[in-house]
Amino acid sequence: MENYRYLSASNYFKIKYGKSFQRLPIDAGFFCPGRCIYCSASGSLSPVQASLLSNIIAKENLYNFRYNIGERKNLIKLQVDEYFKRNQNILRFYENGLKRKKLLYIYFQAFTNTYDKTENLAEIYDYALSLADFDGIFLGTRPDCLLDDVVNLLFKYSKKYDIWIELGLQTIHDRTLNYINRMHDKKSFQIAVEKLQKNNIKVIAHVILGLLDETAEENIETIKFISNLSINGVKFHNLYIMKNTEILKYYERGIQKVLSYEDYIDRLSQCIKYLKSDIAIFRLFSDFEPGTIAPVWDINKTLLIKKFEKNLEQLNINQGMI
Numbered sequence: 001m002e003n004y005r006y007l008s009a010s011n012y013f014k015i016k017y018g019k020s021f022q023r024l025p026i027d028a029g030f031f032c033p034g035r036c037i038y039c040s041a042s043g044s045l046s047p048v049q050a051s052l053l054s055n056i057i058a059k060e061n062l063y064n065f066r067y068n069i070g071e072r073k074n075l076i077k078l079q080v081d082e083y084f085k086r087n088q089n090i091l092r093f094y095e096n097g098l099k100r101k102k103l104l105y106i107y108f109q110a111f112t113n114t115y116d117k118t119e120n121l122a123e124i125y126d127y128a129l130s131l132a133d134f135d136g137i138f139l140g141t142r143p144d145c146l147l148d149d150v151v152n153l154l155f156k157y158s159k160k161y162d163i164w165i166e167l168g169l170q171t172i173h174d175r176t177l178n179y180i181n182r183m184h185d186k187k188s189f190q191i192a193v194e195k196l197q198k199n200n201i202k203v204i205a206h207v208i209l210g211l212l213d214e215t216a217e218e219n220i221e222t223i224k225f226i227s228n229l230s231i232n233g234v235k236f237h238n239l240y241i242m243k244n245t246e247i248l249k250y251y252e253r254g255i256q257k258v259l260s261y262e263d264y265i266d267r268l269s270q271c272i273k274y275l276k277s278d279i280a281i282f283r284l285f286s287d288f289e290p291g292t293i294a295p296v297w298d299i300n301k302t303l304l305i306k307k308f309e310k311n312l313e314q315l316n317i318n319q320g321m322i
């Protein structure tokens with residue numbers, strides 16, 4: 001394994017599992033109990049998947065209501081079929097029973113994927129898992145939507161599948177949590193992490209840099225907090241402002257600013273110093289969605305990552321060095 005200054009998710013998988021991984025992201029028709037002020041209509045589904053979805057379902061039908069179980073299963077099947085159609089190389093691996101080079105996960109990405117009755121959750125998870133030879137599940141949710149019966153259900157799946165929960169925190173600072181309408185505090189995040197870890201479920205924390213008037217020092221406090229919990233991964237996001245979101249109002253009034261990519265890289269690099277060295281980084285930069293108002297970064301993601309890595313090199317920063 002080559003030397004690295006930070007632990008990327010792909011290196012983490014190579015070390016822990018001996019192979020890389022692939023995720024098939026879906027919108028399984030869930031709701032959220034509230035609306036974070038920065039969240040897009042697609043409920044944080046990846047832009048690629050959101051565009052794929054809007055090609056198969058009229059947008060007005062997709063987000064104005066959520067479906068009954070039968071319709072949700074159809075929605076999931078459409079997305080899985082479409083994904084394999086677009087990724088023929090992966091399909092061949094699985095259909096022909098060739099020796100797999102990658103682990104394949106179904107990724108419940110959009111909205112809050114534990115916010116339903118447990119019998120509905122089980123029916124949806126079982127159905128999605130039946131559509132291909134999946135090795136595990138990635139599942140996006142919130143700390144306040146992990147009641148004991150849901151965690152017990154996930155524990156049952158963990159006996160057969162590798163289970164990862166993507167858990168939104170964003171920041172530990174209460175004034176910011178109130179501002180973005182998260183409806184939970186850092187303590188509930190900590191309780192959720194402890195519960196999941198006890199039940200053999202891995203956790204990825206989501207963090208946003210640049211919310212409200214948070215300084216780099218405040219971002220670092222969030223990273224120190226998650227580093228002291230037994231999480232397995234983190235996703236960093238740079239805040240961006242989408243049309244039709246609540247946060248746009250605050251941006252227009254000058255209450256919410258956005259970071260330049262140079263400033264973001266600088267903050268991210270500082271955060272990396274404090275991130276425990278065995279926590280895998282699943283994301284360094286957000287994927288800008290169509291309809292992004294700000295910031296306008298005239299640079300592609302590959303170049304951003306190169307600049308970030310060069311910055312670590314120049315400043316001699318390694319993950320977890322402090």
Ligand code: SF4
Nearest residue numbers: 032035036039043111
């Ligand atoms: S919990 Fe996630 S998906 Fe739901 S509104 Fe907040 S950011 Fe969006």
